[in-house]
Amino acid sequence: MKEETIYLDNAASTKVDERVMEAMEPYMLETYAVATSDFAYSMGIEAKEALNSAREKIADRLKGDSEEMIFTSGGTESSNLALKGAAEKLLEKEGKDHIVISKIEDFPVLNTAKVLEKKGFEVTYLDVDQEGFVDIEQLEGSLKDETILVSIQHANQEIGTLQDIEKIAEICEDHDVLYHADATHTFGRVPLDVSKIPVDMITLSSHTIHGPRGIGALYVREGTPLKKQMDGGFQENNLRAGVENIPAAVGFGKAVELIDEEENERLEEMRDRLIEGISSKIPDTVLNGPRKKRTPQNANITFQYVEGESITLHLDMRGIAVSTGSACFSKSLEASHVILGIGGDHERAHGSVRFTLGRFNDEEQVKKVIEEAAEVIERLREISPLGKGGE
Amino acid sequence: MKEETIYLDNAASTKVDERVMEAMEPYMLETYAVATSDFAYSMGIEAKEALNSAREKIADRLKGDSEEMIFTSGGTESSNLALKGAAEKLLEKEGKDHIVISKIEDFPVLNTAKVLEKKGFEVTYLDVDQEGFVDIEQLEGSLKDETILVSIQHANQEIGTLQDIEKIAEICEDHDVLYHADATHTFGRVPLDVSKIPVDMITLSSHTIHGPRGIGALYVREGTPLKKQMDGGFQENNLRAGVENIPAAVGFGKAVELIDEEENERLEEMRDRLIEGISSKIPDTVLNGPRKKRTPQNANITFQYVEGESITLHLDMRGIAVSTGSACFSKSLEASHVILGIGGDHERAHGSVRFTLGRFNDEEQVKKVIEEAAEVIERLREISPLGKGGE
Numbered sequence: 001m002k003e004e005t006i007y008l009d010n011a012a013s014t015k016v017d018e019r020v021m022e023a024m025e026p027y028m029l030e031t032y033a034v035a036t037s038d039f040a041y042s043m044g045i046e047a048k049e050a051l052n053s054a055r056e057k058i059a060d061r062l063k064g065d066s067e068e069m070i071f072t073s074g075g076t077e078s079s080n081l082a083l084k085g086a087a088e089k090l091l092e093k094e095g096k097d098h099i100v101i102s103k104i105e106d107f108p109v110l111n112t113a114k115v116l117e118k119k120g121f122e123v124t125y126l127d128v129d130q131e132g133f134v135d136i137e138q139l140e141g142s143l144k145d146e147t148i149l150v151s152i153q154h155a156n157q158e159i160g161t162l163q164d165i166e167k168i169a170e171i172c173e174d175h176d177v178l179y180h181a182d183a184t185h186t187f188g189r190v191p192l193d194v195s196k197i198p199v200d201m202i203t204l205s206s207h208t209i210h211g212p213r214g215i216g217a218l219y220v221r222e223g224t225p226l227k228k229q230m231d232g233g234f235q236e237n238n239l240r241a242g243v244e245n246i247p248a249a250v251g252f253g254k255a256v257e258l259i260d261e262e263e264n265e266r267l268e269e270m271r272d273r274l275i276e277g278i279s280s281k282i283p284d285t286v287l288n289g290p291r292k293k294r295t296p297q298n299a300n301i302t303f304q305y306v307e308g309e310s311i312t313l314h315l316d317m318r319g320i321a322v323s324t325g326s327a328c329f330s331k332s333l334e335a336s337h338v339i340l341g342i343g344g345d346h347e348r349a350h351g352s353v354r355f356t357l358g359r360f361n362d363e364e365q366v367k368k369v370i371e372e373a374a375e376v377i378e379r380l381r382e383i384s385p386l387g388k389g390g391e
Numbered sequence: 392m393k394e395e396t397i398y399l400d401n402a403a404s405t406k407v408d409e410r411v412m413e414a415m416e417p418y419m420l421e422t423y424a425v426a427t428s429d430f431a432y433s434m435g436i437e438a439k440e441a442l443n444s445a446r447e448k449i450a451d452r453l454k455g456d457s458e459e460m461i462f463t464s465g466g467t468e469s470s471n472l473a474l475k476g477a478a479e480k481l482l483e484k485e486g487k488d489h490i491v492i493s494k495i496e497d498f499p500v501l502n503t504a505k506v507l508e509k510k511g512f513e514v515t516y517l518d519v520d521q522e523g524f525v526d527i528e529q530l531e532g533s534l535k536d537e538t539i540l541v542s543i544q545h546a547n548q549e550i551g552t553l554q555d556i557e558k559i560a561e562i563c564e565d566h567d568v569l570y571h572a573d574a575t576h577t578f579g580r581v582p583l584d585v586s587k588i589p590v591d592m593i594t595l596s597s598h599t600i601h602g603p604r605g606i607g608a609l610y611v612r613e614g615t616p617l618k619k620q621m622d623g624g625f626q627e628n629n630l631r632a633g634v635e636n637i638p639a640a641v642g643f644g645k646a647v648e649l650i651d652e653e654e655n656e657r658l659e660e661m662r663d664r665l666i667e668g669i670s671s672k673i674p675d676t677v678l679n680g681p682r683k684k685r686t687p688q689n690a691n692i693t694f695q696y697v698e699g700e701s702i703t704l705h706l707d708m709r710g711i712a713v714s715t716g717s718a719c720f721s722k723s724l725e726a727s728h729v730i731l732g733i734g735g736d737h738e739r740a741h742g743s744v745r746f747t748l749g750r751f752n753d754e755e756q757v758k759k760v761i762e763e764a765a766e767v768i769e770r771l772r773e774i775s776p777l778g779k780g781g782e
Binding site for chain 2: 005007009012013016018021025028029032034041042043044073074075076079080106107108111112114115207212213214215229231232233241242243244245246247248312313316321323
């Protein structure tokens, strides 16, 4: 049964590519030493070479230097390190205490900012428009002498909106403020060139691109003031302690290597077909996020008069895995802060469904999803207490 | 060549057991969803069940409850969470600001304590005796009304000394002070029963027992005051944010399942043979740590008049991987703080070699290691500038 599942929740987690697993295996079974030549034996040196080669592959994709790439346990840790690390360092060094983020950041940035706020930092939460774009003028107006850092995501986790990070980075540079971008949902999928765009820190994730879980990275431009958050050993340029997860780093490197432009174009085509198919076959739908400036893999649609939770349940019974915009990583049934952030009401938030494409999806699956969704929505509306069905 | 390496550095990292890898695979290739039923599809529910089953296996080994087991990215993160989490919480709640650790803690505890000291906490560093045992009277005398937490390891990372944690836990309980034990080097190898011993928090690691890297856990007794350190989502009982590393958690659970008493006895026999063989065949050696009350897998020996670095290099050329006590996770050539802590001088520290046994070592290997070590030491002493050879 699992074999047949049409999995469209690749934003939360992806199937690991078998070639990634093959790449990892030797570092679990053969070259399993820690990455150090300090122990003075050759297996450690080989392990270190593998780690650094993975580091280079990942840095190359951003046109950065491998020494600017810090491995972490995942995107959550990367964003924690970026925000807390810069905030603590610049409060200590220069007495600065102001942070700017967008209202629709993912939880690692949003909740880290809230924790810093409780500790006494001032946080500005920037508004976004109906498609999820940050108000550039408001951003510029919010910056002041005390501003440490701006953290605005490259793309949104739910609605796929691609921010104009070139513009954002330029403004931050002009104001001498650090810029951190959460690129969890764009790394590998949408180009980002740090040799041209002055981003200072970038959160990267592996499990969103068919790499292993438990590994991520933070790109840290040389010279960026940053205080270590995980204390212990002196690994990762003395910015992140802990025995290096070499098998996962190697897998992450392989995952990056396996993504090419062709694949991203294929995802974009499937995304467009999915959006057009659903919009034309199913009445009363709203596309959340912009039509074009969105990640190639994301479609997020509100089906009016129906709850997202019911849709995912019914699609699951038909072998299709998607996610709702509500209650995402929260334990409560709170409405998505992203849909509310773009001006949607609770009903729109609760009726939203996120479809995220990945390498292992194909056109046939997209066709099937459109058909099944049309049936499910029709039936649910017939019994819906939210209006339409009762007419 | 790698096939033939005799690997005796199982304290730093172990070969992953193939049965562990087999257990992990389905969670990378089939049931790869995030661990939530919030998304309302069945793959997420299956993933959650796998995660909780792993959690139970690990908790069972300590006779704890699975809800008291928090997955982290490894032992380093676990110890960071324990120390910083308790310190921040009890400073905030009760104005307490004092921490007690031993001088020979591993870097995650030692350096986290130093960071807390810089932030204004008072830290007492307890002395240890010549075998590495904490001075129990000094411990008791150090506790005061302001004491938040005592962090004393179950066993030492370099010399294997097993502390009397029953006694330590009792004292902490009597004084109403939290007790955290780093059990990175004992979990699975030396029993620890939280239903009998009142330890509040325990750091656990997977990669030391033939499980995957990138995963660890912190046992947190119910009701322990603790402030979350990794902010973002609400995973792990809202004590550690980040998409759960289910394949690694499953692998960790399997690794725990695979250890039995028989294996630990076998390691202990090999350890004794190694210590006796080296002591009898090679003159001028010093066993670091106690003869009996040490972990079953650890032997740490100083070879006088020779540098540890040279020994590891020469053993490596003969296909034997061991580690020196010096420069362990540090980038510098500092002498081991453990050997200095037990009263050794720099020479003793630099001449120490740590042999750590694991599942894949056997009696034949131990015999070979003794023979090769004897030859290496003899040759090195002939050319040593440190004395002996020139006589």
